[in-house]
Amino acid sequence: MAEPPAPTIEQAGASGSDELLATKLYLPQPPPGFVARPRLVEALHQGLTRGLVLVCAPAGFGKTSLLADWARQRQRPVAWLSLDQGDNDPARFWRHVIAALDRMRPGLAEQVSSLLGPPPPPAFEGLVTALINELAAQPAEDQLLLILDDYHLIETPAVHASIGFLLEHLPHGLHLVLASRADPPLGLARLRTRGQLTELRAAELRFTVEEAAALLRGAVGADLPDTAMATLAARTEGWVAGLQLAALSLRERSDAAGFVATFSGSHRYVLDFLTEEVLERQPEPLVRFLLETSVLERLSGELCDAVTGRGDGQAMLEQVERANLFLTPLDEVRGWWRYDQLFADLLRARMQRERPARVPELHRNAAAWSEAHGLADDAVRHALAAGDAAWAARLIEHQADGLLVRSEGATLRRWLEAMPAALVRSRPRLCLAQARLAILSRRVEGVDGLLDAAERAWEGAAGTVEEPYEPSVGRAASLLANIPATIALERAILAELRGDAEQTILFASRAQALLAEGEWMLAFLARTHLAVAEWLSGRLLEAERAFASSVAQWRATGEPFPAAWSSYQLAEVQRAQGRLDAALGTYQHALVMTAAPGRPTLPAAGVALVGMAEVAYQRGELEVALGHLTEGVARCRQLAYTQPLATGLAVLAWIRQDRGDHAGALAAIGEAERVAPTPGVASLLNSVPAQRARLLLAQGDLAAATHWARERGLGADDQPGYPREPGYLVLVRVLLAHNRPDQALRLLERLHGLAAAQRRTGSLIEIQALQALALASGGDEAGAMAVLAETLVLACPEGYVRVFADEGPPMATLLGRLVAAQRARQTAASGVPLGYLGRLVRAFESATAASGSRAGPGRAVMAGLVDPLSERELEVLHLLATGKPNQQIADELVVAVNTVKKHVAHILDKLGAANRTEATARARELGLLD
């Protein structure tokens, strides 16, 4: 039973980085002196007809300028995204891609953003699929280009995988263009052989002599002799970064030839030589400005002032731009700029060389300004670069809740990994943040240790003044504000996963006791886990009340996922109580919450649909169940909480089993096991392993089921508690299959006692059904029938079917005898409505029909109630039911009247009816006439 995440009470903390989002989406202007290269633009244009367009060359080859120029020329919609390190977080990456696309296709973001969570999706294919579908659904005449610049910064396999997926399913009218310094791992070789890749690489991007000449003349004037230009082109090898620097150098000089000679004569690394040349000729304050601001990824006048400690930042930036010193504007208003990456690296190298002591100070200034302006990512980066890990730690603690709320756990993990381990262990909030990440990603093994470390750190700091803590989401909604309470809460969760109700209650109560006024998030969660603990303890009324109150509270906050999840838990309790109608109602409310008309359906709707499928399945409405599962399972795949998906797949497995698709059943339950949470979880919270063993048994694999029971340490003489009941019920079946009914009965007795005391009607029905089988197996026919009859009476009002049908032939036989007894009007069976019996019988019927068995036990069952009517008899019955006389029937069926009379006689006999009216009535009750 996994933990619902913090809700999106406010997109706190997102605002700062979103302010800079505009700069990432801005289509760059061509730099001054830009030389158009039609041969390359043509190649790009041609490439659009194929598949992926990749511009792949090292830094300084003009990739960005080329693509930007092409994009501006096209006058067609272009979605531009400049990537940065932070986009390695898949949630962030896709949020930004969607934002870029949304600019050209307004409304797109609204349609698909809900799939980003919370909770975050386990894989992003669901999101990408939705994106593809949305784009395909609104075809426009214009082709839409999605250009991702600096793709080499992406290192996360999850992002590569989702882009690969997009590539494979590119909707018509969308084209993907990547610029990168290194080949991206997107199966390029395969794309090449299929002719689905257009590449512009260094060889193509090198400036030809003519192009170099155009650039140089444009910068320096027409006086430059051809030989000089050829020399420069050769020396720089057509590398535009070198050409641009060379042009700058030339501008300041009167002796062009001399410069060219020196330059070509030197063997120094081209940029080394040229940068020195260029900087030497700049005024000293400008050079200092360049060097100091090179620590920044993005520059604004204000930020530069903060970093340099001067006040002329804006003026300096404009001066740098006028001098063509590789400063690119990132928006229309010249609020933000950045240096060309290569130039920035050169400046930083120089700074590192000349004044290394100043660098940490610059980073500190940058961190302070970023923090003050809500730019968390930048602040953390600069704080770490400044070597001030403690400051970075405070920043991370401030942001952690917000990151989790925005599904950016990957970013949080990256920050934590950049921190020194000893520092993390000494700060309780960082330990708790790590613990939260571990629980969310199901790696619960290390969590105890993290909580211990948090506790030690907390106690170690007792008596010292606590640092003020104001998380970005606010204290009231934070999971890190109240350290002792959160430690207790996380321990409660661990206990719950183990199925240890007592410890869950212990820790959750402690958390409650430690809560401060107004800490509603922790209060909610503590209450939820107490509710689960009540459920595990078998106190169903209390659990129901607690979950119902949880649902109401989450609904009041407007958070659909936690509300749907609490509803699911509420309905599980109702099912345990044997109240299928109530459970169905709960699921339907949850569906309404998550699939409101006119708004995109949330993945959380899958939870409701799986629940509805479970109820439909239990009632024998297999087609209905399948319908719910088809959509439900698909939506559940988009949830990080895999229990509903696992449950849905388990139901699917049983449906396939009923249809005789044994292999399909095993496949479904196999997948369910793979996605379900860790095996240490109690079988009540995760019944998939028990279901699998049961399925194997139903398929005749007694050895596997026996083995499983032994592995789980289930003993026939144990005193099982409710949390482990599903496993023990499998053991009962195993015992019966081994022909040990006495042992089974004793175990069932114990299970029955507990279930009766806790008023768990749902369990009682299953337990008693097994008791009937056990009695029959042990030779106590009468006892078996009595128990079965009683159970049917119990099960009938809510329409339980599969709990009997899934027990297979032995139950079919027993049911048949009961039905025969009822037909003979024996009192034992008289309390059970005929229609219900008919439904049960039909459920067995469909199973045997599907498995194609001959006159197996299934058929024998019918003897008591209905010798199966033949095709012909059914035809006659239908006509008879409409009141047609024999002659008319004979005419319609083109047979002799005597034949019809014989059929009618058989029908009356099989239905145990005295006349046609009675036969019709009976047939209707049994559902033979629709």
Next chain:
Amino acid sequence: MSQPPAHDPPAEPPAHYEILVDGVLDSRWSSWFEDLQVISDEARQTVITGPVVDQAALHGLLAKIRDLNLPLLSVRRIRPGDPSHEVGA
């Protein structure tokens, strides 16, 4: 118990690497390359050599080299004290 987060100092001494690039960088570049030794030779190649903390640091260095567009000629792990790459050898 808990798994320690990344970044605990490694137990053994760091490995030494020798990276050969095409082009002439003078020794002042050492500070950019994590204080590794930077020596160029008459073959107009440069050797960057010294201790590298771990594989992640190695890849960080290679990325810096890539980002300066210096053609990478070879990467070799060496024992500390091995003679440096010889000219024209």
